[in-house]
Amino acid sequence: MDLRETFATNLRRLRNARGWSQDELALEAEISRSYLNQLEQGVYYVSIKVIGRLADKLEVEPDEFLKRTAKKVRTK
Amino acid sequence: MDLRETFATNLRRLRNARGWSQDELALEAEISRSYLNQLEQGVYYVSIKVIGRLADKLEVEPDEFLKRTAKKVRTK
Numbered sequence: 477m478d479l480r481e482t483f484a485t486n487l488r489r490l491r492n493a494r495g496w497s498q499d500e501l502a503l504e505a506e507i508s509r510s511y512l513n514q515l516e517q518g519v520y521y522v523s524i525k526v527i528g529r530l531a532d533k534l535e536v537e538p539d540e541f542l543k544r545t546a547k548k549v550r551t552k
Numbered sequence: 553m554d555l556r557e558t559f560a561t562n563l564r565r566l567r568n569a570r571g572w573s574q575d576e577l578a579l580e581a582e583i584s585r586s587y588l589n590q591l592e593q594g595v596y597y598v599s600i601k602v603i604g605r606l607a608d609k610l611e612v613e614p615d616e617f618l619k620r621t622a623k624k625v626r627t628k
Contacts, residue, residue, distance in 0.1 A: 479604035479614055524618065525597035528555035538555055542600065542615035 479542065483527075484518040486541045490534050491516075504533040555618065559603075560594040562617045566610050567592075580609040 491501050498516070502509040507526060515522055524538070531538040567577050574592070578585040583602060591598055600614070607614040 479600045482614070483600055521599040521601035523597040523599045524555045524559055524603075527600075527618070537618075537620065538558070539615040539618035539620075542603070542613075542618060544613065544615075 478518070480518040480521055482544050483522055483541050484516050485545075486543060487530065488516050490530075490536055490540060494534050496534075501530070501533065505529045554594070556594040556597055558620050559598055559617050560592050561621075562619060563606065564592050566606075566612055566616060570610050572610075577606070577609065581605045 491498070494501075496504075498512050499509055502512040505512070505526070506529070511520075514520055515526075527538050527541050531541065567574070570577075572580075574588050575585055578588040581588070581602070582605070587596075590596055591602075603614050603617050607617065
């Protein structure tokens with residue numbers, strides 16, 4: 477799975493856990509709602525500058541955004 | 553601590569754990585040695601595109617790069 481998709485999934489999950497709409501989070505993190513929406517759809521490779529801001533506002537650790545929850549079993 | 557610094561510290565640590573020089577990792581990850589060196593000094597906010605590539609080559613999970621190992625005690 478591409479890391480954009482991992483990030484998008486985690487972002488949606490963490491935003492929902494906080495109980496915020498995209499509008500609310502975009503406002504708090506000072507990014508456009510359109511950009512946030514595209515991030516949640518895995519369109520862009522986000523930079524750690526934005527990850528830091530989102531983590532701060534959502535009150536989670538930054539590494540939460542890159543965790544691959546559904547790990548694939550590797551076949552050698 | 554700025555997330556650039558967290559990333560830089562983890563990158564140096566993970567590269568050393570793999571036993572690779574900056575030249576070797578830069579070659580493997582297909583980024584310039586100069587850029588890698590600046591990433592290890594916390595100059596740039598890296599994108600998750602590059603994090604994915606580094607994680608792949610260093611054989612670690614992507615979230616390892618954003619872990620804040622030395623957590624500060626928060627004073628309220």
